Amino acid sequence: MHVSLVIFLCIVLVILPAWAMMQFPMLAGTHAHGAGIDEFHSQRLHMVDRQLRSRGIQNAAVLKAMSEVPRHYFVNPSETHLAYEDYPLEIGYAQTISQPYVVAYMTEAAEISPNDKVLEIGTGSGYQAAVLSRLAKEVYTVEIVPALAEHARQILERLGYQNVHVKMGNGYEGWPEYAPYDAIVATAAPDRVPPALVEQLAVDGKLVIPVGTWEQDIVTIARTNNGLVEKRTIPVRFVPMTGKPSHLPSITGQAQARH
Numbered sequence: 001m002h003v004s005l006v007i008f009l010c011i012v013l014v015i016l017p018a019w020a021m022m023q024f025p026m027l028a029g030t031h032a033h034g035a036g037i038d039e040f041h042s043q044r045l046h047m048v049d050r051q052l053r054s055r056g057i058q059n060a061a062v063l064k065a066m067s068e069v070p071r072h073y074f075v076n077p078s079e080t081h082l083a084y085e086d087y088p089l090e091i092g093y094a095q096t097i098s099q100p101y102v103v104a105y106m107t108e109a110a111e112i113s114p115n116d117k118v119l120e121i122g123t124g125s126g127y128q129a130a131v132l133s134r135l136a137k138e139v140y141t142v143e144i145v146p147a148l149a150e151h152a153r154q155i156l157e158r159l160g161y162q163n164v165h166v167k168m169g170n171g172y173e174g175w176p177e178y179a180p181y182d183a184i185v186a187t188a189a190p191d192r193v194p195p196a197l198v199e200q201l202a203v204d205g206k207l208v209i210p211v212g213t214w215e216q217d218i219v220t221i222a223r224t225n226n227g228l229v230e231k232r233t234i235p236v237r238f239v240p241m242t243g244k245p246s247h248l249p250s251i252t253g254q255a256q257a258r259h
Contacts, residue, residue, distance in 0.1 A: 047100050138165070172243050198228065
């Protein structure tokens with residue numbers, strides 16, 4: 001083999017991996033802990049079986065999405081080995097990536113169909129948006145922390161989630177330009193449901209949101225032709241939703257509440 005060709009190949013073998021890590025920093029974690037794609041795949045299947053299916057998550061599309069979305073790309077590189085454990089992880093800026101079960105529970109509760117348009121409040125790492133994107137036609141997600149919004153946008157683009165649209169903004173306002181939404185999922189907890197989110201919910205749509213301060217519950221609100229139906233379900237612990245306006249109007253049109 002020609003000497004110049006050998007030198008060229010050596011340079012490529014040295015530079016290409018370094019370039020890949022610069023372009024895809026979240027990939028670094030998989031190599032730092034010696035875990036390959038197959039190992040993470042088995043961890044996802046174990047997570048789905050032990051954490052989700054065993055706790056009552058039954059929707060096949062939700063289980064499939066959770067078994068396919070690579071959660072380890074959405075956590076800090078130093079914690080990829082913890083990505084599929086049964087608890088939330090910090091992602092910086094006083095925010096977290098939610099426990100896998102809670103992600104699956106809220107996704108299932110939203111009752112998303114393939115042609116649906118979904119709004120997410122609180123992009124965070126981008127993981128919940130990625131899961132939603134596997135069930136919906138389009139996902140619009142709003143994040144109030146600029147650095148998190150940009151980081152999530154980059155990760156989602158690099159992983160090929162082309163139907164996810166990220167906006168830096170105030171979650172209390174929703175994203176009215178693309179309303180109404182067939183489902184809305186919030187991953188931060190206000191002390192009461194923001195009226196703008198209810199207003200942006202389509203008829204037959206569902207809003208799934210944690211509500212409360214110290215004591216929080218998942219609240220689902222379904223919009224029907226006769227009004228709104230609210231239901232409180234499981235207790236949770238989410239970071240608070242920031243950006244609350246000084247005056248928050250009351251929700252109108254609520255038909256009934258179920259507990």
